[in-house]
Amino acid sequence: MRVLASDIAEHIGAEISLSGWVHRIRDMGKITFVVLRDRSGMAQLVYQTDSMPQLGLEYVIGVSGRVVANERSPGGAELEASVTDVLSVADQELPFPINRDPSECSLEMILDNRILSLRNPKLRSIFELQSSILGCVSNYMHAQEFCEMKTSKLIGSGTEGGTGLFTVDYFDRKVFLAQSPQFYKQAMISTGLERVFEISHAYRAEKHDTPRHLNEYVSFDVEMAFIESELDLIKFEQGVLADLFERLSAGESEILALWGASVPDPESVGRIPVLSCDEVKKIVSAASGHPVYDITPEAERLICDWAEGQYGISACFINDWPRRSRPFYTHPKSNRTTMSFDLIFRGLEITTGGRRINDYRMLKEALPRFGLTEAGLGEYPKIFKYGCPPHGGFAIGIERLTQKILGLTNVKEASPFPRDRKRVSP
Amino acid sequence: MRVLASDIAEHIGAEISLSGWVHRIRDMGKITFVVLRDRSGMAQLVYQTDSMPQLGLEYVIGVSGRVVANERSPGGAELEASVTDVLSVADQELPFPINRDPSECSLEMILDNRILSLRNPKLRSIFELQSSILGCVSNYMHAQEFCEMKTSKLIGSGTEGGTGLFTVDYFDRKVFLAQSPQFYKQAMISTGLERVFEISHAYRAEKHDTPRHLNEYVSFDVEMAFIESELDLIKFEQGVLADLFERLSAGESEILALWGASVPDPESVGRIPVLSCDEVKKIVSAASGHPVYDITPEAERLICDWAEGQYGISACFINDWPRRSRPFYTHPKSNRTTMSFDLIFRGLEITTGGRRINDYRMLKEALPRFGLTEAGLGEYPKIFKYGCPPHGGFAIGIERLTQKILGLTNVKEASPFPRDRKRVSP
Numbered sequence: 001m002r003v004l005a006s007d008i009a010e011h012i013g014a015e016i017s018l019s020g021w022v023h024r025i026r027d028m029g030k031i032t033f034v035v036l037r038d039r040s041g042m043a044q045l046v047y048q049t050d051s052m053p054q055l056g057l058e059y060v061i062g063v064s065g066r067v068v069a070n071e072r073s074p075g076g077a078e079l080e081a082s083v084t085d086v087l088s089v090a091d092q093e094l095p096f097p098i099n100r101d102p103s104e105c106s107l108e109m110i111l112d113n114r115i116l117s118l119r120n121p122k123l124r125s126i127f128e129l130q131s132s133i134l135g136c137v138s139n140y141m142h143a144q145e146f147c148e149m150k151t152s153k154l155i156g157s158g159t160e161g162g163t164g165l166f167t168v169d170y171f172d173r174k175v176f177l178a179q180s181p182q183f184y185k186q187a188m189i190s191t192g193l194e195r196v197f198e199i200s201h202a203y204r205a206e207k208h209d210t211p212r213h214l215n216e217y218v219s220f221d222v223e224m225a226f227i228e229s230e231l232d233l234i235k236f237e238q239g240v241l242a243d244l245f246e247r248l249s250a251g252e253s254e255i256l257a258l259w260g261a262s263v264p265d266p267e268s269v270g271r272i273p274v275l276s277c278d279e280v281k282k283i284v285s286a287a288s289g290h291p292v293y294d295i296t297p298e299a300e301r302l303i304c305d306w307a308e309g310q311y312g313i314s315a316c317f318i319n320d321w322p323r324r325s326r327p328f329y330t331h332p333k334s335n336r337t338t339m340s341f342d343l344i345f346r347g348l349e350i351t352t353g354g355r356r357i358n359d360y361r362m363l364k365e366a367l368p369r370f371g372l373t374e375a376g377l378g379e380y381p382k383i384f385k386y387g388c389p390p391h392g393g394f395a396i397g398i399e400r401l402t403q404k405i406l407g408l409t410n411v412k413e414a415s416p417f418p419r420d421r422k423r424v425s426p
Numbered sequence: 427m428r429v430l431a432s433d434i435a436e437h438i439g440a441e442i443s444l445s446g447w448v449h450r451i452r453d454m455g456k457i458t459f460v461v462l463r464d465r466s467g468m469a470q471l472v473y474q475t476d477s478m479p480q481l482g483l484e485y486v487i488g489v490s491g492r493v494v495a496n497e498r499s500p501g502g503a504e505l506e507a508s509v510t511d512v513l514s515v516a517d518q519e520l521p522f523p524i525n526r527d528p529s530e531c532s533l534e535m536i537l538d539n540r541i542l543s544l545r546n547p548k549l550r551s552i553f554e555l556q557s558s559i560l561g562c563v564s565n566y567m568h569a570q571e572f573c574e575m576k577t578s579k580l581i582g583s584g585t586e587g588g589t590g591l592f593t594v595d596y597f598d599r600k601v602f603l604a605q606s607p608q609f610y611k612q613a614m615i616s617t618g619l620e621r622v623f624e625i626s627h628a629y630r631a632e633k634h635d636t637p638r639h640l641n642e643y644v645s646f647d648v649e650m651a652f653i654e655s656e657l658d659l660i661k662f663e664q665g666v667l668a669d670l671f672e673r674l675s676a677g678e679s680e681i682l683a684l685w686g687a688s689v690p691d692p693e694s695v696g697r698i699p700v701l702s703c704d705e706v707k708k709i710v711s712a713a714s715g716h717p718v719y720d721i722t723p724e725a726e727r728l729i730c731d732w733a734e735g736q737y738g739i740s741a742c743f744i745n746d747w748p749r750r751s752r753p754f755y756t757h758p759k760s761n762r763t764t765m766s767f768d769l770i771f772r773g774l775e776i777t778t779g780g781r782r783i784n785d786y787r788m789l790k791e792a793l794p795r796f797g798l799t800e801a802g803l804g805e806y807p808k809i810f811k812y813g814c815p816p817h818g819g820f821a822i823g824i825e826r827l828t829q830k831i832l833g834l835t836n837v838k839e840a841s842p843f844p845r846d847r848k849r850v851s852p
Contacts, residue, residue, distance in 0.1 A: 090813030387516030
């Protein structure tokens with residue numbers, strides 16, 4: 001029966017089997033230590049050097065033997081290897097130093113060798129944490145009676161205009177890859193589902209290559225009916241994040257420690273300040289000593305530093321964005337401002353959301369302001385023409401959230417196979 | 427405080443508020459009955475006709491009043507409406523009969539009017555059930571220590587050849603929409619994650635338009651290391667399905683009843699026969715009275731009928747597929763056959779899977795048989811060159827599973843916004 005590497009100390013004195021990858025080999029003369037890596041962690045194997053099978057780094061083996069206590073071994077035990085079965089040999093010209101500290105490697109090198117660099121336990125752990133994020137938020141949403149949906153990513157026309165869309169050859173016509181499920185999540189709440197969420201890929205054909213952007217990312221989208229303003233959405237998102245942080249703190253402490261990271265105290269999420277765009281500009285102007293006219297990346301960092309000092313959490317909800325800076329479907333708050341918000345977390349925008357226009361006449365009146373026509377929106381206006389409740393929603397970028405939880409420098413590190421202008425492989 | 431329609435009988439005698447859509451209006455002379463629909467179900471409102479506000483079908487309203495018992499009302503109670511707030515008016519030229527039995531409508535009519543037809547509670551319930559399926563399988567996989575991953579759908583080259591791929595204009599080059607995460611799930615298990623799953627969209631540029639096919643579908647993909655043969659995968663899939671059927675049976679009995687459907691007894695999943703291709707052909711030949719040379723859709727139906735009679739469940743695992751009918755990466759069992767399987771459920775293939783070749787030399791030797799070269803496979807061979815454990819996996823089509831659980835005629839009914847050769851909207 002196979003035992004996982006992290007569990008061998010529970011089997012001292014017993015004959016067991018381990019399976020995994022050869023992570024490190026140290027020839028000590030009469031004996032040789034082999035560190036075996038599996039999904040749970042590492043275990044040390046002890047071989048008599050003269051009777052040892054031919055092994056190399058990254059060989060996949062099954063190995064049987066007796067577990068003995070050894071306080072100098074990782075986990076306090078090691079396996080005296082008796083029978084070794086080589087399941088797969090590995091070319092020894094490894095193009096990536098799998099068993100070394102990845103901070104020695106550039107991001108280019110890590111991504112160019114992605115199939116091997118993901119074998120590094122620290123780099124791999126990013127996606128173990130991301131898996132927990134996906135599982136936690138999905139669980140939370142189902143428990144809150146949200147309906148999980150999977151909507152089409154192939155759209156006949158762009159709701160938010162044609163810029164930034166990738167084109168797909170679809171039989172004898174052109175379609176686009178969806179930038180967000182905005183249209184569909186509004187359609188679904190209007191069907192009477194009232195509360196929907198989706199975790200799927202979204203696409204942005206933006207040419208800039210920054211540490212904040214991916215051309216393909218995973219978007220956690222939420223939409224809910226019968227709200228009054230963006231403040232209902234902010235409150236809901238606080239619930240999502242508090243639950244997530246609580247679960248990660250309890251369940252993923254090892255990965256957090258590996259990265260020297262921690263999640264905010266769940267209780268502190270309720271203290272995240274909600275400030276209008278104008279208030280943020282004032283605070284950031286004062287903090288930076290020069291007037292700030294826009295919520296720039298620098299302003300996002302400064303307001304989080306300020307919130308950390310004032311409220312003990314490096315995050316800020318910014319609401320009351322100007323109409324001109326938000327999409328046409330955003331519900332106005334005044335003639336100039338909207339019921340919209342962003343969440344800035346540890347200096348980076350991880351959420352955009354807001355109440356949407358649900359009144360058909362209000363929507364029609366808003367369109368000319370944005371240079372749009374009802375006909376140009378395809379089926380979208382039908383959502384509102386036949387009765388649609390007050391509603392709104394938001395989206396969280398899963399890679400950005402992962403990045404900011406672990407303190408990664410570049411969002412690409414948080415995508416297993418990131419896509420940018422130049423990178424489409426592996 | 428808002429009460430959901432399905433809960434009003436718990437509030438008899440109390441003043442409450444409901445919110446939802448006007449589903450039906452019946453003017454009885456002095457009084458008028460209005461059926462209100464919300465995400466939980468329906469509730470009856472009673473108005474004095476002469477003091478009733480102007481309402482129409484699909485208006486969205488908030489309504490307050492006193493709950494009174496009435497055994498002729500749905501749920502045994504109704505609301506004597508006092509204050510009504512119209513939240514959204516609806517055009518009364520409804521292009522789809524939302525409050526009628528959808529079996530009166532053609533599939534074309536349902537899909538052409540998707541934004542409205544999803545308001546029909548029976549049609550909407552398909553996606554409430556699908557949401558439960560998504561939540562249940564995700565929960566199960568996380569509990570089984572599988573890592574949930576989200577891999578790129580934009581691929582530089584097609585692992586399984588260039589046919590059946592949609593082309594995307596990606597900046598100054600062409601890429602393809604992934605047909606499956608096959609490449610990535612094998613890469614991820616080889617990193618040491620060992621057990622991965624993904625629930626994401628997959629794309630097939632196939633021209634045929636049948637009740638079994640979608641050009642964009644949701645694929646639940648599983649891959650696991652350290653297996654011996656496809657029998658390990660079959661056993662694992664039985665665990666997934668038994669858990670799913672148990673949860674749906676307990677949690678979604680209302681939707682199942684609405685469709686006159688039921689899930690198989692979870693205990694019966696362990697009895698699903700595992701038959702080789704050759705055995706299935708023999709059984710189907712005998713059952714149909716004519717020789718059967720291929721596992722055609724008719725054969726899939728007949729073998730399920732046979733299994734229903736023999737084992738009490740309309741399902742069959744078919745293994746030992748010929749090498750020529752499976753992809754190049756399928757692990758051989760003999761010179762002629764492979765360690766592969768399909769699951770046929772209620773007459774339809776809902777799963778394809780198998781053990782994969784994990785040995786680099788075996789892979790290289792297999793390629794010429796399929797007219798492939800190592801160079802033509804891009805980064806794929808790197809997964810095996812540097813040590814890869816024995817592994818395999820399978821995929822379940824979420825729409826097909828939904829279809830077969832509810833007994834829907836066409837798989838398009840189980841996609842909220844299906845894509846076929848002609849349909850890219852809404």
